[in-house]
Amino acid sequence: MFELDREVRNWREGLERTSSLSIRELDELEDHLRARVGLELELNRVLAPVEAFAMARETLGAPSAISREFAKSGRPRWRRFLLAGWVMYAASLFLPLVQTEWMGTARPELAMSATGYEFLWSMSMISGGFLAVLVLNLPMLLTVSALWHARLWQWRWLGRISGAVGILALGNGLSNLFSPPPILNGIGGDVLALEYPGAGYWLWSAAYVLVALALWFRSNQGIPDRPEKQPV
Template identity: 50%
Template sequence: MFELEPEVTRWRGRLERSSSLSPREVDELEDHLRARFELELELAPECTLARAFGIACDALGEPAALSQEFAKAGGLRWRPLLFAAWALFAASFFLPLHRLVWVGSPKADLAMFSDVGYEFLGRVTTGGGLAMMVLGIPAVLLANLPMAMTLPALFGSRRPMRRWLRRVLGVMGVSGLGLGINNLFSPTILYGIGGDPIASHYEGLGSWLWAASFALAATALWLRDRNWATGKPERSAV
């Protein structure tokens, strides 16, 4: 005897195992399946329940084809955010991450590069010595690893991203922006040999962009996990 709910459960299981669709997409397709099933019964009252369900399943299509349709349906609004995050991230490596405002000196806003940016490798190879290379380079790579792990999503992978990655990106981005804001109002004062203040230390543009890129990437992944898309599959496929 045909029972609708067990059949729908089995259909969902096959779809989830055989496609890259998200749970939200599967939920949407289930709504289409149920609507098509009801429509078949209305159009052909003599049709058996099992036959109507089979027609509804066939009308939706195979799992692989459904995955492709959802991938093409509309523009994913989270992806431009991730592209923007990577643009900021790349730009931060070519901009000063720190700046000094000299006290009583015409050399105001002198830019200085820190050890978390594009200039780091050059600094450690010319003046940092072997110890800086051994300790500093792995630290830089580790600090930028979370952003590198978003590359699969950037290039179109539909596999779910780890939640901890989104959280790490968010914490690093918000913390970086928070420290920058705090330093903006309470800059670090640098003192000379005689104890007199000689400069105020602020975060540079590169530092702001670097932190903002992490926060933006975390937001993009959060929206991606919720499948925030502009389009839906064509109604004619139902």
């Protein structure tokens, strides 16, 4: 026996698996589908519910087409944050990630710094350092999937991981800003220099937070205007 609620639920679950729609977009479409079914039944009193549901579903279109239309409408609401995060991430690779200040000297030319690219490259050469570099930077690379048909669950865990990386990195940077780790003399144990997070570090951390915000916005807020109601 045909049950509208069950069929709508199955349709929604299938749409969530095969499209890049957010929760609120799915809510929009479900409301629109139910309204369309009611309209078909009202216009044609002899129409069976199963036929009205099939006609309403056909009117909405295939999942891929629906996803493309919603993505076009919601693009300015989240892509700008994602693109800004990527730009900040790329810029951080060419800015000082670590700033070293030597103790007992006022000569700024003796200060040393390493750009993000140099730091990551040197870390990847250390035993076990490559894995750390990969773990810290892989979430940012995976966010590229948000530009096409990444599934909703992918946005969720990518956003959570990106946000966690960014927040932890910012917290670590603040800690090092007020209590910078020292570079010690291997013989006497004297402090030779202090290491501070550079501009690249702050930009790298903020990029993750911004990307996490973009993914959250895409999953929860990035919806277009409500579909126009069909004329009765």
